[in-house]
Amino acid sequence: MRRWLLWLPLVLFALVVVFAVRELRKPSDRTVYSAMVGKPVPDFTLPPILSGRPGLSAADLKVGQPRLLNIFASWCVPCIAEAPQLMKLKAMGIPIDAVAIRDSEPAIAQFLKRHGDPYARIGDDRDSRVQLSLGSSGVPETFVIDGRGIIVKQHVGDIRDEDVAALADAWRNAR
């Protein structure tokens, strides 16, 4: 066997260690970068979940003005936690639409009565199909969509107080 070949395992191992050290020194970043950011909202049409209120379709998100799209459900506890923050965003003049996931009319009506209703339109996504096509896998999630229906930001998880400013900025910049 050639002599230098004997050192090869050590060199490979050293590379792994150097790499691991570099990774460990980096602050860990758990953000999920959506593959949908920069892409148009996929085409969909959802019936209204509340009778007398409008449903939601992809066309409603391409009306020239940027909007927030909130994916939520009445059975979801973090959605209750983020409700006050959504009301704050609404108070800033930001229009918010919603997709309700696997939900029913009485449950949603109850939820909105108790925790506030920031939504302009609510679509009824019985089997999560639209949610999945948007690249969202859980509730709650919030998208910022510009006037042409292009997704500019995806916020995974509940909106905390400290997230409100970032979402409002993203909405402002989307104009």
Add this chain to the structure above:
Amino acid sequence: MTAEAGLVALWLAAALAAMQLALAALAVQRRDELLSAAVRPVAIVQGLLAVLAMAMLIRVFLLSDMSVALVVANSHSAKPWLYKFAGAWGNHEGSMLLWVTILGVAGAAVAWLERRVDERTLTATLGAQAAIALGFYAFLLFASNPFARLANPPLDGQGLNPLLQDPGLAFHPPTLYAGYVGLSVAFSFAVGALVTRDVGPAFARAMRPWVLAAWVFLTIGITAGSYWAYYELGWGGWWFWDPVENASLMPWLAATALLHSVSVLATRDGLRAWTVMLAVVAFSMSMLGTFLVRSGILTSVHAFAVDPERGTFILILLAIYIGGALTLFATRIGLVRAGNTFKLVSREGSLVANNLLLSVILGIVLIGTFYPIVAGAMGTQLSVGPPFFEKAAGPIALVLVVIMAAGPLLRWRRDSAAALVKRMTWPIAVTAVSAVALVVLAGWFGLLPMVGLALAAGLAVASVVPLFGRNLRRTPMFVYGMVLAHLGIAVSLAGMAASTAFTKETLVAKGIGEAASVGPYRVTLRGIRPVVGDNWSALEARLEVQRGERASGLLTPQSRFFSNPPTTTSESAILTALDGQLYTVLGQPDGQGRWQIRLWWKPWVTLIWFGGLLIALGGALSILGHWLRDRRQKRRAHDAAEAAAYHEAWGA
């Protein structure tokens, strides 16, 4: 007091490990037999002290002593006693203590029992063991003290992750650790042999039981872990190529290669350098796995408490041990005399092919596991999923199966290809016939599963062919071990291929009294009722199961809610029949009186784990067989020596 006693035992054990290392280093360097003789007892006492420390930690957990921080964070007084017991190692600190305890016991066993290798090599081996132990003692004492007390103890603890509250999982970590420690002993032997340049059959025979034992434990650990993920996570799959699973698979692959190459070294004195290299790689893989899982540089569905600081510590240990061993390898192995050589078509040749293919699979798993981190460092987020692993490793594994069928039928040193084909007549015929029969009976169901099933049939036959024409009562136990292990692979492979190809799945929303069908079963939802357990409450579905006209019983999948900490889990309910399993999971209500129910029919899936157990049993038989043979040879040598002495003293 108990916690303090444990801490004292731990410090003493660490001090003894330092002493063991110093004594061994001096003894090897000065070739001092007196110093060398002192190393064995020190190793034994060090092992006993580690056991004492572990016993104290278990006692603290059993007593629910809420002044100990670790108990507060991981236990709860309302927990069943088994989980209090297992809670002792169901966390980072406790599991590291368990690691050094098993390491200490293994070191003590080597010191007490091993008489085959040269004394100087053994001393160097025990020195290497002490170095490994010392690193982990330092880790425990300085970075993760399991016995730390709280100044203001709370009234009760925070509980154990409910997913981990399962009898199978209580014994999963000890099993895997036993496997990792076995590999560390093999590693120490390799380092010892490199130090004294004494790589030969005696070294291989001393190392072999540890490699085999490690391999048996890893096999059991992986089999049990796979079954746990299958029924506990409620996803219906048995292998997800998750980083944590890969972390346990990589040492197993290396250990599988090692146990085959070590048998070439023990029997034929070939593959010297390669065996030493593999011993180093196998232990590196177990350390690397631990590092990946604990440091959090990889995210996994198995949510471990991650901590970069601990990751750094493990990385330092990894760098010292593996870097040191590889440096030793590079500088020393050239000085080890070359072993025996052999022809390509021979038992050794097939074992080399086995080793190369296993190494390639290991490389694929390693790359697949590491690639997301490398890509992440370059700014792209991605995950490497089952399609990559299955496409890349699957075909190679099938080639490996062919070699596995042929290998045991080859003679050592040299053989002829024509003779091999003749000996392989039956396996080849069975493979061909089952391939045709499968396609005729079941239609086309994909190349990989079809080839897998046919090869499994062929391998099953090939694995028992070595017993043909032998006197079965005089056949050594380790041959049975090999036969059983290879048969286990065939059984497991059949289960994987069949369940991959023929699984039926359906997701339905049903009201009370409504029925759904999957595979040969008809499932009727009879009711939903609340149930309460020790520390959880649940909604339980009552599913009446029918196969044809016959009632097969009642299944009760649950959606369980744990209060400490608040978590919901799906408890699947499984009906096991001879030819497969019906797997049921209760989902969410739809708000209109219907419930989501997920049903799977998985034909022959149980064979996967049954095969795993056969493999482990084969390994155990092999250990026993080698031990019996060693003992018999020792007795014969002893008798011969006595006869010679008698002869010399008394004449003919």
